[in-house]
Amino acid sequence: MEFEVFSAIDLMGTFVFALSGAVAAIDRKLDVFGVFVVAFVTACGGGVIRDLCIGAFPPAGLINIDYLGVIALAGALAAFFQHLLLRLAQPTLFFDAVGLGFFAAFGVHKAYAHLPNVELAIVLGVITAVGGGVIRDVLLSRVPVVLTKEIYASAALLGAVIQLLGELQVIDQRFSPWAAIALCTLVRMLSLKYQWNLPAIKKSS
Template sequence: MGFEAFWYIDLLGTFVFALSGALAAIDRRLDLFGVVVIAFVTACGGGVIRDLCLGALPPAGLTNLAYLAVVGLAVALAGCLQTQLLRLAQPTLFFDAIGLGFFAAFGVHKAYTLVPDIELAMLLGVVSAVGGGILRDVLLGRVPVILSKDIYASAALLCALVQLCGELTWLDPQLSAWLGIGLCTALRMLSLRYGWNLPAIRKVQ
């Protein structure tokens, strides 16, 4: 898959995560500035951390106006359609599930392209996917989803693994990203629908 296709994947992930962040901020009754900040951090936070780890400076999320434009569009959409969007069951988690795979796939592709190391690509693919959500939850005073027993980072890891197989040409590079995104989103959505969780260590009474 060419660079242009991954560029659009990154922008789609940015939009969905920005929408997730904006809805979470609106639900907490933040003002307009607060909504924009939370949306931007959610959408670009993971990518900025990834780029800092790769030495890709300055991070694309802080210099490319396309990201800011996409975040602005998501905030406007969340503001105009908040009633309809907030009717969704757990809207933040719903849009998180969609964006998770997009960012994991792009994160692996960018990391492996710049530094062809399997472990690093897997790690930064997951960081790209979950980093913004962690920052959002911390800023909003919530326990980050990744630290709960939900299937979240593991879904991103599945997508990262599939995308890495594409980078290594073990799978068709033209299909690996979309396959990984589909599997990641499906696993996350099914876990939300049926209450699938990772095992937890029970607290001794």
């Protein structure tokens, strides 16, 4: 699997994740430094946790100067073009869904390459995809939105499972990341369009 050809998708995913972090941070009235930090951890946090868990030092997200560039760009855009972002909400959600699928697939790939364990690969694939958003919400002192509603982590889980089938050579490895990204994006966009949610568990009165 040549993940090198995916570097454009990687940077695009990093960019839209950083955008979501920056917008949330501005909404909480953080200062310039805080906005950059929250954008950074939203974009890179999931991958850093994955790398810490498989013992890959240093975590890739901390030494990639390209990431810093797109994250700074995302922060600046969020600061100066908020109105534009609102009008572009739909495309942003689409790119976010593509990034979600890519990060899930890449997380599975890297984890499985280091330590070929099925459970670990799935868990770390999902963490790569949604971990940054969880840290973003913890830093902003609110219950992580990914835990409360929306088909988001579930879409990431679907992408992770498809990529794992590729790692296990059940399906073609050249094909699996594309399938993971496509199906994750499809499920996520459909859930937004039709407002699907996972059920909350009813609290008995």
